[in-house]
Every structure is written in C-alpha cells, then in structure tokens.
Amino acid sequence: MRLFTFFTAALLFIATIQLPIGFYTALRILVFICSILLVRSSYQDSLTNWVIIFLVIAVLFNPIIPVYLYKKSIWIPIDIIAGILFIVRGISWQRNIK
Template sequence: MKTTITFNLKPVSIICAFLLFIAVLKLPIEYYTFLRIVIFIGSLLVIVSLLKQVIWVIIFSIIAILFNPIIPIYLYHKSYWIPIDIIAGILFLLILFFNNPKEGSKKTETKKQREFKRDKIY
C-alpha cells in the first residue's frame, strides 16, 4: 500500500520567504546559521510534499544544497548571497500559488452532485 505525506505548505513557505527576505539585511552570523537550518528543513518539506512535480523537486534540491547546515557552502561575500536569498524567497512564495488546487473545479463538482441528487429524487 502506497502512503503519501501531505501537509499544508502555506505556513512553511511564508516563514521561509520572510526569513530569506530579512537575510538581505546586515545581521549577526547566528541568524544566518539559524536561516540555513530553517531553509534546509523547509526545502526538504517542499520536496517531500511535491514529489510528483519534478521541476519543483529539482529547484528545491538546489536550495537545500545551498542552505544545508551539515556541509555549509560559504560564498564569503554578502553581495553573492543577497540575490540567492531574494530568488529563494520568491520561489518559496511561488509554491503558494502553484501548489493550490483549483477552487473552481471543486465548486463545479459539488454543483453537479447537488443537481444529480435533486434530479434523482422522484
């Protein structure tokens, strides 16, 4: 039996994007260590929940590698990290829009079911 892990990505994406946009500011090194941990975990959660969408898995695998706290990648200049932080933050926000199911299809299905039930009553 195949089990799938599903959870709401909205809070994870919002928190990760917010932390990445704050990372553009000049902050102590402890914040960036914390950022690596949170973004790494957040990108792994996105990967696990969107396994069937290969492009998102590839994109967030790259983010996980860049921000991994186990074997950190150091670019040594803040100016290199600023565009990476902004792009990663935008990608976390894009997940909010592309991961949502179509609400219109749910409404039409319930409308059809209601019509069917009503028509079937004799």
C-alpha cells in the first residue's frame, strides 16, 4: 500500500505540467481509489485526522460527481498539497507513526 501511496503522490506532482485530458481523468480515478483505501486504513487505526484529510481529497478528486475548478492554476496547488499529504502518510505509515 505504501508504494501505491507514493506512486499516487508522484502522479499528482506530474499533473502540475500540461498533459492530455485523459491523464487527468485517470489521475482522478486513481487518487479517489487511493484516498478511499487510506480512509479505510486510517479509520481502522483510529487516525481521525488522516480520515478527514483523505475524505476531503476523495471528494475533490471524485470521478462520479466531479468537482470542476476549470482553471489549471487552481488545481496546481491542490495537486501539490495532495501529493505532499500522500507522501507524509506513506512515510508515517512506514515508520508506524500515528
């Protein structure tokens, strides 16, 4: 699961450059799935803050009822912050830090 978390973070950082729309659609699905898995894992470990953080990310990247912000300049900081959060969660998971 840690590798999946780091992979998702890397793709979020790559998303800050101009790419075809298909990449962003696939990214939305991947981030949503990874976020839901992290919500479940964090909930089982009683990590309430992580549950809330990844629920918000799941809502933002939700592929079923997408959130459209229309401007790339708005999505870039969101992608960077989400990527950082995935990395921090992956590192804390690796070290068993709660």
